[in-house]
Amino acid sequence: MTDGTGNIAVDLLIVGAGPVGLFGAYYAGVRKLSTAVLDSLEEPGGQITAMYPEKAIFDVAGFPAIKGRELVAQLLAQAAPHDPQYLLGHQAVGLERVVGDGEGAQFAVTTSEGTRIECRAIVITGGIGTFSPRPLPAGEEYLGRGLFHFVPDPTAYEGQHIVVVGGGDSALDWALMLEPIGKSVTIVHRRGEFRAHPHSVELLKASSVAMLTDAQVSAVRGEPDVAEVDVDIKGEISTLPCDKLVAALGFTANLGPLMEWGIDIQKRQIVVDTQGRTTVPGIYAAGDIVDYDGKVKLIATGFGEVATAVNNAAAYLNPKVSAFPGHLSDYAPEGGSPTA
Numbered sequence: 001m002t003d004g005t006g007n008i009a010v011d012l013l014i015v016g017a018g019p020v021g022l023f024g025a026y027y028a029g030v031r032k033l034s035t036a037v038l039d040s041l042e043e044p045g046g047q048i049t050a051m052y053p054e055k056a057i058f059d060v061a062g063f064p065a066i067k068g069r070e071l072v073a074q075l076l077a078q079a080a081p082h083d084p085q086y087l088l089g090h091q092a093v094g095l096e097r098v099v100g101d102g103e104g105a106q107f108a109v110t111t112s113e114g115t116r117i118e119c120r121a122i123v124i125t126g127g128i129g130t131f132s133p134r135p136l137p138a139g140e141e142y143l144g145r146g147l148f149h150f151v152p153d154p155t156a157y158e159g160q161h162i163v164v165v166g167g168g169d170s171a172l173d174w175a176l177m178l179e180p181i182g183k184s185v186t187i188v189h190r191r192g193e194f195r196a197h198p199h200s201v202e203l204l205k206a207s208s209v210a211m212l213t214d215a216q217v218s219a220v221r222g223e224p225d226v227a228e229v230d231v232d233i234k235g236e237i238s239t240l241p242c243d244k245l246v247a248a249l250g251f252t253a254n255l256g257p258l259m260e261w262g263i264d265i266q267k268r269q270i271v272v273d274t275q276g277r278t279t280v281p282g283i284y285a286a287g288d289i290v291d292y293d294g295k296v297k298l299i300a301t302g303f304g305e306v307a308t309a310v311n312n313a314a315a316y317l318n319p320k321v322s323a324f325p326g327h328l329s330d331y332a333p334e335g336g337s338p339t340a
C-alpha cells in the first residue's frame with residue numbers, strides 16, 4: 001500500500017475514524033477493498049472518545065448497555081481482521097482528481113502531515129468536522145510531557161498525582177475513572193458549578209477526588225515533564241504536585257478543508273442520495289456529517305448509512321459486483337464464529 005515515500009495507495013479512503021468510519025472500515029474489508037482511515041485526532045472513536053468515553057450508551061443494537069470506550073474497542077476489533085491502515089493525527093486537507101484508467105486512482109488526498117493518499121473512492125465520515133482540543137491557557141507547551149487531552153490508557157496513571165482541568169462530561173468521566181488508581185486526583189474547574197451529567201456530579205461529590213472550583217491552573221512547572229502546577233483559586237495560589245495533567249476543556253469542530261472539495265454542502269452538512277453518494281462521483285458520505293429530511297443523528301443511524309455507502313462504493317469500483325454484500329457468514333474472519 002505504501003510506495004516507499006510514506007505515500008499510500010488504497011482502493012478506499014475513509015475520512016474520519018469515529019464510530020461510523022470504523023464500522024465502514026469493517027465493511028470495506030468485507031468487500032476486499034484495501035482501506036485507509038484518516039483522523040485528525042490522535043485516538044480513534046470520534047465524538048465518543050473525545051467527549052464521553054466512560055458514558056454508558058444504551059441505544060446501540062445488540063448491546064443493552066456499553067461504555068463508549070468499549071464500543072470503540074469492539075469496532076476496532078471488528079475491523080482488525082481486514083487490516084485497515086489508520087493514519088491518526090492526520091487531517092484530510094487537499095483533494096485532487098487524478099487522471100487514471102478505470103482501475104487506477106481517481107483521487108489524491110493530502111493530509112496535514114504531508115502524506116498523499118491515492119484512492120479510487122472516498123467515504124467521508126467526518127462527523128461535525130475536525131476536532132481540535134481547546135488548549136490549556138497556561139502550560140500547553142507540556143503537551144506529551146505530562147500534559148494530555150485524552151486518557152487512552154489509564155494504567156499509565158497508576159500511583160500518580162493527577163490533575164484534571166475542566167467541568168464537563170469528559171473531565172468528570174476521567175477524574176472518576178482515575179480516582180481508584182491515582183495517588184491523588186484533583187479536578188480544577190474555572191466555574192462554581194460543573195456542566196457534566198448530574199449523576200456524574202453526584203458520583204464526583206461522593207468520591208475522594210479533590211474539587212477546586214472557581215479555580216484555574218495558572219502555571220505548570222517541571223523538567224522535562226510536568227512535576228507541579230499552580231492553581232489560582234479566587235486569587236489565592238496553591239501549588240499541587242502533579243505527574244499527569246489532563247486538560248479536558250472541550251473541542252472546537254470545523255469542517256474546514258472539506259468545504260473546498262466541490263461537494264454539495266448545505267448548512268454544514270453533506271447532501272447524499274439513498275446510496276450515500278455525494279454530488280461528486282466516487283465520493284460517498286455517512287454519519288453525523290450527512291443530512292436529509294428526517295435524519296436522526298445517532299450512532300445506529302450512521303452504522304446503517306455507512307454500510308450502504310461502502311457497499312455502494314464497492315459496486316461503483318467494480319460494476320460487476322452487486323452493492324448487496326450477501327450474507328456475511330460467507331465472509332466470517334478466522335475465529336469469527338460466535339461458537340469458536
Ligand SMILES: Cc1cc2nc3c(=O)[nH]c(=O)nc-3n(C[C@H](O)[C@H](O)[C@H](O)COP(=O)(O)OP(=O)(O)OC[C@H]3O[C@@H](n4cnc5c(N)ncnc54)[C@H](O)[C@@H]3O)c2cc1C
Pocket residue numbers: 015016017018019020021038039040041045046047048051052056057058059090091092093125126127128129130131169255257258286287288289297298299300302
Ligand atoms: C455527549 C454526547 C453523548 C452522546 N450520546 C449518544 C448516545 O448515547 N447514543 C447515540 O447513538 N449517539 C450519541 N451521541 C451522538 C454520537 O456520538 C454521534 O452520532 C456519533 O459520534 C457520530 O459518529 P460519526 O462517526 O459520524 O462522527 P464523529 O463521532 O463526529 O467522528 C468524526 C471523526 O471525523 C474526524 N474528522 C472530521 N473531519 C476530518 C478531516 N478533514 N480529516 C480527518 N479527520 C476528520 C473527526 O476528528 C472525528 O474523529 C452523543 C454525542 C455526544 C456529544
